[in-house]
Amino acid sequence: MAILLLILKWLEWKYVIISNRLEIYIGAIALIFTLLGIWLAKKLTKPKTLVIEKEVVKEVEVLKEIDVVREIEVIKEVYINENASTEINKAEIEKLGLSNREMEVLQLMSTGLSNQEIADKLFLSLPTIKTHTGNIFIKLDVKRRTQAVEKAKRLNIIT
């Protein structure tokens, strides 16, 4: 802003010198403030994305040997912040119930380290890492480390 005011003052002075070139002066101001507008728009707008969520819930409840089937369809239209997708989803971590240590192991796992290498890095024993990885798989509902990493990245709980 200060710089822009200085430029304006300079242009004003120039105007006094070449008083017959008003158009140039106006043009310069127009250009500067157009660029300022573009810059402002890029800086200040939080890019939002429309997400349409359709959720079909089927419930099968067995009551006294009789199947009770329930179908619920929920449609949601939500505007979400696009920037959020690049941030780590702490709510998701909370929801999955992953502990700090587990997140640490998961993060190292995603870099392609073996259990032994993770153990060395964290100064822990191999069985400990195996316990952690096992718990991670249960919480992420996967069977292998490759699936765990894939899902974790998809859910934005690791970088």
Added chain:
Amino acid sequence: MAILLLILKWLEWKYVIISNRLEIYIGAIALIFTLLGIWLAKKLTKPKTLVIEKEVVKEVEVLKEIDVVREIEVIKEVYINENASTEINKAEIEKLGLSNREMEVLQLMSTGLSNQEIADKLFLSLPTIKTHTGNIFIKLDVKRRTQAVEKAKRLNIIT
């Protein structure tokens, strides 16, 4: 643009009348073009692409000795910005000397499938997949599948 030129002409005329209020004139132009810039920035932002994601979740909950089975199908229609970095780097594939089959295996590997599952999917034997994965590791200069997937994604040779 034509409208804006008209506004400028009008402002120019106004300047002749109230020549001693240059600041107001400049301010008006600044404001108009700032808004123009914001409008331009919003109009010229990257085109967005529609992506449809489907996810099927099965839940089995035991409530009061009754099994409650829930099938949840989540369909997400997400508008995302097209990004050049999401393009597959074919030059890198060529450089690494990865064959078509190897790329196919690598792609499936990245989804978290086991060798056996990849074999089933491609109608090949387990030893064949092991041969391919081994060759992939050599060409990517890695030791494990997790590292292979990590590197492949980093090099943009798989999605």
Added chain:
DNA sequence: TGCAAAATCAGACTAAAGTATGAAGGTTTA
């Protein structure tokens, strides 16, 4: 047509991953 690379498969082996169970010490919280 013949050669090189790609693709396929096999057997046997080692290494690593993953499962299951148990246990002990520490922290947090109702």
Added chain:
DNA sequence: TAAACCTTCATACTTTAGTCTGATTTTGCA
């Protein structure tokens, strides 16, 4: 304080991954 959870470690086991050697068949290309 007790319950719940986190963290750590151990042992024993099964499964999967990865390595090595060797072989046959297909295929693209000079």
